[in-house]
Amino acid sequence: MTSPSTAPSINMAENKLEAIRYRDGQLSIINQLKLPLVTEYDAISSVQDGWDAIREMRVRGAPAIAIVAALSLAVELHKRTFASAGDAAAFIKTSLDHLRTSRPTAVNLFEAANKLEALSAKLAAQEGATAQQVVAGTLAKIEGMMAADIADNRAIGKHGAEAILAKTGKDKVRILTHCNTGSLATAQYGTALGVIRCLHELGSLDHAFCTETRPYNQGARLTAYELVTEKIPSTLVADSMVSVLMKEKDISAVVVGADRVVANGDTANKIGTYQIAIAAKHHGVPFYVAAPITSVDLDLPDGSHIVIEERKGDELTHIFGKRLAAPGINTWNPAFDVTPASLITGIVTERGVVKKPDGAPEFDMHAFVQETRDQKRI
Numbered sequence: 001m002t003s004p005s006t007a008p009s010i011n012m013a014e015n016k017l018e019a020i021r022y023r024d025g026q027l028s029i030i031n032q033l034k035l036p037l038v039t040e041y042d043a044i045s046s047v048q049d050g051w052d053a054i055r056e057m058r059v060r061g062a063p064a065i066a067i068v069a070a071l072s073l074a075v076e077l078h079k080r081t082f083a084s085a086g087d088a089a090a091f092i093k094t095s096l097d098h099l100r101t102s103r104p105t106a107v108n109l110f111e112a113a114n115k116l117e118a119l120s121a122k123l124a125a126q127e128g129a130t131a132q133q134v135v136a137g138t139l140a141k142i143e144g145m146m147a148a149d150i151a152d153n154r155a156i157g158k159h160g161a162e163a164i165l166a167k168t169g170k171d172k173v174r175i176l177t178h179c180n181t182g183s184l185a186t187a188q189y190g191t192a193l194g195v196i197r198c199l200h201e202l203g204s205l206d207h208a209f210c211t212e213t214r215p216y217n218q219g220a221r222l223t224a225y226e227l228v229t230e231k232i233p234s235t236l237v238a239d240s241m242v243s244v245l246m247k248e249k250d251i252s253a254v255v256v257g258a259d260r261v262v263a264n265g266d267t268a269n270k271i272g273t274y275q276i277a278i279a280a281k282h283h284g285v286p287f288y289v290a291a292p293i294t295s296v297d298l299d300l301p302d303g304s305h306i307v308i309e310e311r312k313g314d315e316l317t318h319i320f321g322k323r324l325a326a327p328g329i330n331t332w333n334p335a336f337d338v339t340p341a342s343l344i345t346g347i348v349t350e351r352g353v354v355k356k357p358d359g360a361p362e363f364d365m366h367a368f369v370q371e372t373r374d375q376k377r378i
């Protein structure tokens with residue numbers, strides 16, 4: 001299943017980090033468990049390979065999870081033949097049902113699965129539909145996801161950079177981010193890290209700070225890797241340093257990603273986001289969430305309904321397979337927390353920045369999605 005290679009992760013021609021490689025029905029991903037010390041691509045040859053890579057966090061980050069899940073299905077659709085349109089749609093549904101069980105919190109996976117299931121069922125229900133038509137229509141949708149995600153991330157970067165510069169009134173800003181929301185978490189460019197990239201491109205970034213993001217260290221391993229690779233002026237801090245960082249290092253704004261933004265704007269994101277938002281409120285630092293509309297879940301009214309994934313304790317007790325915690329200690333390892341809307345300044349999407357209605361403590365995501373529906377691309 002795994003075919004390691006030592007090919008560089010940077011596409012030098014385009015100077016882009018390629019975490020997900022997909023060409024003509026062939027898919028491989030950088031094994032993010034090994035970054036930043038080893039760059040190794042794993043082949044994903046089936047839906048089960050995709051499920052395993054997501055569950056084991058060889059690929060992670062809300063948009064990347066959805067894209068790899070869908071592409072793992074595309075890989076199988078390229079190889080298989082079906083007796084009828086109904087058989088093709090049934091296989092797609094069964095595959096998506098399985099992929100939905102890989103990780104629970106990021107809504108992008110469910111959003112993509114629902115769309116693909118509905119599309120393939122619709123194609124199969126058409127008069128005289130063939131298996132080839134169902135497969136071709138579903139593949140076209142899946143194969144468009146990467147391009148759409150990159151375009152969305154660029155738009156998020158622009159909207160976020162403009163919002164932060166307007167809010168702070170500064171020419172150059174100092175931004176704190178958490179977890180990894182860059183090219184490794186998306187198709188490319190990133191969401192919150194896309195905002196930082198855009199500020200850098202505009203010459204408006206003084207400095208970026210990234211947290212370690214314990215216990216899984218997405219900040220120290222992955223965000224730091226992206227920042228250093230792109231020569232963005234940046235500094236790594238431990239999660240426990242965030243309050244003093246805000247007190248002493250003139251942080252202009254915080255920008256983080258999201259795994260699920262619900263109807264009132266409450267946001268599930270990597271564990272530790274909530275305490276950063278509290279510290280930001282105390283220090284008067286604007287706190288932005290940057291996420292595509294595919295991370296918005298209008299079915300849940302508030303954050304208390306979000307299912308938070310709990311992961312194995314050894315992510316806490318061990319680093320790179322080496323124990324650091326005292327043997328016998330109990331662990332609690334929720335992978336995400338929910339930041340209440342009241343602590344969030346704005347939610348940056350590809351369609352613009354969502355603000356709270358005047359004086360309201362929460363966002364109206366329903367109204368925003370409705371108002372901007374015409375701009376919807378996928």
Ligand SMILES: CSC[C@@H](O)[C@@H](O)C(=O)COP(=O)(O)O
Nearest residue numbers: 060061062179181185257258270
């Ligand atoms: C653009 S990625 C946004 C979020 O998915 C990201 O901040 C995050 O929480 C990732 O968690 P992970 O557990 O690494 O999948």
